[in-house]
Amino acid sequence: MMDNIVASEEWCKLEELGIPAVKARVDSGAKTSSLQATKIKIFSKGLEEWVRFEVNPIQDNRSISILCQAKLVGLRTVKSSQGIAEERPVIKTLVTIGNQDFDIEVTLANRDTMEYRMLLGREALNERFLVDPSKSFLMGDISEDEIEVLYKPYMRKKDGLTIGLLASNPNLYSNKRIVEAGQARGHEVVFLNVESAYMKLDAVAPQVRYRGGNVLDKMDAVIPRIKPSVTFYGCALLRQFHTLGVYCLNSADAISKSRDKLYASQVFSKNDIHIPVTGFAKSPQDTKDLIRMVDGAPLIIKLLESTQGRGVVLAETNKAAESVINAFKSVQTNILVQEFIKEANGQDIRCFVVNGKVVASMQRQAQKGEFRANIHQGGKASLIKITPEERKLAIKSAKALNLDVAGVDLIRSNRGPLLLEVNSSPGLEGIENATGLDIANIMIETIERKLKYKAV
Ligand SMILES: Nc1ncnc2c1ncn2[C@@H]1O[C@H](COP(=O)(O)OP(=O)(O)OP(=O)(O)O)[C@@H](O)[C@H]1O
Ligand SMILES: [Mg+2]
Numbered sequence: 001m002m003d004n005i006v007a008s009e010e011w012c013k014l015e016e017l018g019i020p021a022v023k024a025r026v027d028s029g030a031k032t033s034s035l036q037a038t039k040i041k042i043f044s045k046g047l048e049e050w051v052r053f054e055v056n057p058i059q060d061n062r063s064i065s066i067l068c069q070a071k072l073v074g075l076r077t078v079k080s081s082q083g084i085a086e087e088r089p090v091i092k093t094l095v096t097i098g099n100q101d102f103d104i105e106v107t108l109a110n111r112d113t114m115e116y117r118m119l120l121g122r123e124a125l126n127e128r129f130l131v132d133p134s135k136s137f138l139m140g141d142i143s144e145d146e147i148e149v150l151y152k153p154y155m156r157k158k159d160g161l162t163i164g165l166l167a168s169n170p171n172l173y174s175n176k177r178i179v180e181a182g183q184a185r186g187h188e189v190v191f192l193n194v195e196s197a198y199m200k201l202d203a204v205a206p207q208v209r210y211r212g213g214n215v216l217d218k219m220d221a222v223i224p225r226i227k228p229s230v231t232f233y234g235c236a237l238l239r240q241f242h243t244l245g246v247y248c249l250n251s252a253d254a255i256s257k258s259r260d261k262l263y264a265s266q267v268f269s270k271n272d273i274h275i276p277v278t279g280f281a282k283s284p285q286d287t288k289d290l291i292r293m294v295d296g297a298p299l300i301i302k303l304l305e306s307t308q309g310r311g312v313v314l315a316e317t318n319k320a321a322e323s324v325i326n327a328f329k330s331v332q333t334n335i336l337v338q339e340f341i342k343e344a345n346g347q348d349i350r351c352f353v354v355n356g357k358v359v360a361s362m363q364r365q366a367q368k369g370e371f372r373a374n375i376h377q378g379g380k381a382s383l384i385k386i387t388p389e390e391r392k393l394a395i396k397s398a399k400a401l402n403l404d405v406a407g408v409d410l411i412r413s414n415r416g417p418l419l420l421e422v423n424s425s426p427g428l429e430g431i432e433n434a435t436g437l438d439i440a441n442i443m444i445e446t447i448e449r450k451l452k453y454k455a456v
């Protein structure tokens, strides 16, 4: 066996960190080496600066987590895939590959998205190894059984995840159900009030803290259920959690996009997703043409930020439309003007999309004399079998906004199904009652799948 040729992937032992085996990708395209690490914290030991962190050394197993510490060698500015510069701690540690031991510098990557938990860069390989990228494990393979034996002592006692529910009211049906479903699957679910959480913004050791000073550094995942009035602050918290390597079931970016009806409609039309003809204008001088553009009254006027049907108005005549539109404009309120889909007869369809699948759907029928089918406006829900075209539309719409969980509202028009809107915190009560399905459980299962979590 040639002992100076390494393959594209190799097993490494990091003895000083207490990591018996980690599969590393050999990447001579990268200069430095890196190691996946979460919960990174810099601290002083006498006069020295040290860093404490956790590593999940096995790709598909979140439940194995090794607490490591090492002397800090320095900080390295690294560009993320989005081109954002970040400072990452660098340590020096002994690595064993095959029968060779040597010291290397390793950058701690605070993201959990690395496919390989470790990356061996040029600096580590130089003058020591040649690389044969067509091969795997030239320095010796380790079987799954051997891994199990090696990691037995490290198995976490607590076998569930810690999931934060970022919301405002713990007594809402949806929130109670999410807590219940998480606990039923063996996880710890912590209710986090959006307004009681705050952040420390710092390149080296960013944090989310909770009223009283507790640092929230044990979260594996966060489920955002952010009410519209705190979207801005809630999304800032979510970004912070994301930076800390915590998986968020709906990203800050996707939530803020979905909350802006105008922006979302532009994303839909760009992605070839059909919506009722919609217009938007700044000046009252354009109102008449706006009305013509959507084919005249009856037409719909919507406040840009509305929920539960409260900001949606039907104007029966062109005159009424014109005066309502201009009235909103005179108080600087942003509105959309939209073609009225009369043939829907006060019905719409709510599809609940989780992780790219329609997991439940229901039809909602507006009360007599009402065109809005929202349950909050007295609408009644019933079961419905959606068509393949409607299913495709619902999935495509959630995907266009990049939402893991979405309530997609469709309406049946003479020219086929049209998308009305996509909600990022869809309520569970209506859909669970109508369908008898355990949607909260499906949301928790999705988190498990994303984190590659398996109950031990
Ligand atoms: N263009 C339209 N044509 C016919 N009916 C419509 C139209 N737009 C909305 N509606 C009806 O009004 C209801 C409320 O509209 P929409 O969903 O856009 O508003 P919302 O206030 O955001 O509601 P949500 O609580 O679902 O977020 C719809 O569910 C549908 O029944
Ligand atoms: Mg809405």
Ligand SMILES: [Mg+2]
Pocket: 309, 409, 420, 421
């Ligand atoms: Mg709606």
